[in-house]
Amino acid sequence: MQGRILFAVLLLVVVGGLCCAPRDDKPPVVIGPNGNDKKAPDLPGPLQARIEAALKHVAERDLRTDNGFWTIFHGILGNGLETTLLDPATGTRVNAIDHMRAGNTVRGMTFIPSRDGLDVVTFGPSKGFDGPVGEQFVSQGHQDQFVAEMMQWGLPADTKFTVKGKEHTFEDFIRFSRARVRTDAKQELSWALIVVGQHYGVDHTFTNSEGDRIHFEDMVRYELEQPIVGAACGGTHRLFGLTWVYHLHRNKGGAKDGVWKGVADRIEEYKANAKRNRNKGDGSFSTAYFEGPGNASNTQLRIGTTGHILEWLALAMTDEELKSAWMQETAGALAVMILNQREEAVDGGSLYHAAHGLRIYHSRVFGPPIPVIPLPPKD
16 A cells, blocks of 8 residues: 555656645545445446535545644645544544634644734745745645635635734735745745735735835736746646636736736647647546646546646636536546545545545536636636
């Protein structure tokens, strides 16, 4: 078992980058819906039933209070703000957000108060800012990722967090994300786009912690000029951030010109790329992301690549595109891959981004809608 998991992780690292899909040293595993049923149920036939079965299975995998921060907040991304944690010492459950915001110790989770708000310690020294280095595969892996992922489920800005015995709010994280933004230094702004655009608006102008005056379109232009191929998780996070704010812009009546025309063109370019490089056998997306065709046999790798691409496309595509036969085939293939891993440990980055993608897809095709998700413009 351990050898297979390690091999899967190494493949994910090679294809998607170190921060794409780390796994806990205690990955969440569940065997059957009751924890002891080793007989896998028959796969449901219709697409909606398959997706719902996969999402039910993901939600039934136990997240625990001794899992790392990375795994826990990815679990919330995949399952929503109602996600609970099992305390293995007491057998009781607690809401995951409540557990973190109450000031409890979580491996890899460190919040740092400053004059600009609350920082989240991130793994890696090359994140475009100075600060403590988090623990690989346990701490946050991308600048502003925790904040952006909670915003994707609509966590209220006035949600209270206790940090070092003092009361703060979720808005303090948002303020820090904005203050850190630089467009003249190497940063990964994929997540900051969502944070600033969702909370302050896509017409926002602000002064960062360095005293630089920045307009939101400066952030968009900066990210648009960065590469997709070779970026974390094959560039899907960058595409997701750009697409999220493009929808916000267009839904406010913004024109498709200037930098926004560039974003629209990038979205269409990589939609075509994803379809062109799909695997003919089961409809999964390329295990090489957008670099070209790729059909590696490792199921966990396939969940990671197909899940990340579908997560972005579920946001980017029109209603008609999501209902196309080929996209239905791909969504069904991802659900089956997840169900086929019922008794296997799957890294949190891959599993929960895949689940998030299926949730967005389900909400747009079958309902009910996820209110915070910005829908594509009608034109």
